[in-house]
Amino acid sequence: MLIAMKQGSTRDDLARVCRAVEDLGFHAHVLTGSQRTAVAITGNPGPIDPTLFEALPGVAEAIAVTRPWTRAGRDAHPEDTVIRIGNARIGSGSGPFVVAGPCAVESEEQILSVARILKDAGADALRGGAYKPRSSPYSFQGLGRDGVHLLAKAKEATGLPVVTEAVDEASLEQVLRVADIVQIGARNMQNYALLKRAGRCGRPVLLKRGLSATAEELLLSAEYLLDAGNPEVILCERGIRTFSQHSRYTLDLSIVPALRELSHLPVFVDPSHATGHSERVAPMARAAVAAGADGVLFEVHPAPERALSDARQALLPGAARELIAQLRELAPIVSRRTEALR
Numbered sequence: 472m473l474i475a476m477k478q479g480s481t482r483d484d485l486a487r488v489c490r491a492v493e494d495l496g497f498h499a500h501v502l503t504g505s506q507r508t509a510v511a512i513t514g515n516p517g518p519i520d521p522t523l524f525e526a527l528p529g530v531a532e533a534i535a536v537t538r539p540w541t542r543a544g545r546d547a548h549p550e551d552t553v554i555r556i557g558n559a560r561i562g563s564g565s566g567p568f569v570v571a572g573p574c575a576v577e578s579e580e581q582i583l584s585v586a587r588i589l590k591d592a593g594a595d596a597l598r599g600g601a602y603k604p605r606s607s608p609y610s611f612q613g614l615g616r617d618g619v620h621l622l623a624k625a626k627e628a629t630g631l632p633v634v635t636e637a638v639d640e641a642s643l644e645q646v647l648r649v650a651d652i653v654q655i656g657a658r659n660m661q662n663y664a665l666l667k668r669a670g671r672c673g674r675p676v677l678l679k680r681g682l683s684a685t686a687e688e689l690l691l692s693a694e695y696l697l698d699a700g701n702p703e704v705i706l707c708e709r710g711i712r713t714f715s716q717h718s719r720y721t722l723d724l725s726i727v728p729a730l731r732e733l734s735h736l737p738v739f740v741d742p743s744h745a746t747g748h749s750e751r752v753a754p755m756a757r758a759a760v761a762a763g764a765d766g767v768l769f770e771v772h773p774a775p776e777r778a779l780s781d782a783r784q785a786l787l788p789g790a791a792r793e794l795i796a797q798l799r800e801l802a803p804i805v806s807r808r809t810e811a812l813r
């Protein structure tokens with residue numbers, strides 16, 4: 472950390488700052504410039520909270536040099552994290568790992584038919600919510616335990632790994648009966664109690680970016696999972712709120728290379744929740760793969776007009792099949808060419 476002193480700060484201010492640093496067991500090095508003075512801190516084993524110094528008299532600002540997401544960041548972990556799900560690998564250019572399925576599990580017939588189609592189309596995992604975080608308390612909230620049971624049936628019938636969401640600690644206990652990957656949704660990205668519990672769940676976690684979270688906040692949420700002992704975390708861009716109104720959210724694709732630079736964790740993109748329109752899902756899924764995403768996640772429903780949630784964005788099974796084929800064709804072309812652009 473670097474503590475910049477204000478112009479006009481006194482010798483006493485500087486001495487007080489150095490004392491505060493040394494009282495914490497660290498070393499303070501005074502850097503005297505022609506206009507301003509700064510204090511560099513060394514000997515700290517990890518990030519330091521800048522607010523410890525910012526309120527001291529004469530301090531202009533405290534600038535963190537060590538990134539606060541020590542476990543999620545590349546500094547301490549330069550190689551890409553690779554997660555194995557069955558025979559598939561996620562991360563480090565093995566992708567794209569394709570996760571698809573209905574927004575919510577609605578019935579045995581619905582989830583089994585989608586699962587069979589996706590298996591045949593070459594998807595890597597089936598996704599369906601048994602517990603749904605809905606904006607309105609009057610909207611369909613998911614089938615709960617019955618939904619978990621139906622996901623288990625679909626998994627047994629097709630062999631597809633299952634991705635499903637936990638919305639709180641009680642639902643996490645339930646979804647662990649079937650989930651190969653536990654999803655933590657955008658609204659719960661900063662539910663720290665849930666993150667701590669999911670950090671001890673022994674299953675990979677797909678962590679979706681909050682509706683208005685920065686990349687740093689997403690990485691700090693991932694840090695909770697990693698710090699609690701779970702090294703298998705997937706970051707997922709799912710659209711953020713902006714002033715744009717043509718789309719449900721704004722898909723922030725540039726976060727894909729940004730996260731890959733900052734972090735070793737795999738990065739997925741969800742074009743369904745980002746765009747909210749089924750016609751826009753395939754173009755943005757292709758763009759995500761072209762941008763280097765390790766996986767994509769999109770919604771499919773056998774009869775979107777009857778879907779109990781997110782009907783407008785669901786792909787028909789035929790479109791899902793075509794999209795998976797396109798993504799498989801696109802991935803090797805993109806990865807062959809990116810090396811030359813570095």
Ligand code: PEP
Nearest residue numbers: 574656657658679709744
């Ligand atoms: C979902 O994946 O169905 C969902 C509700 O997503 P998000 O948390 O991104 O809104």
Ligand code: MN
Nearest residue numbers: 574770780781
């Ligand atoms: Mn949905």
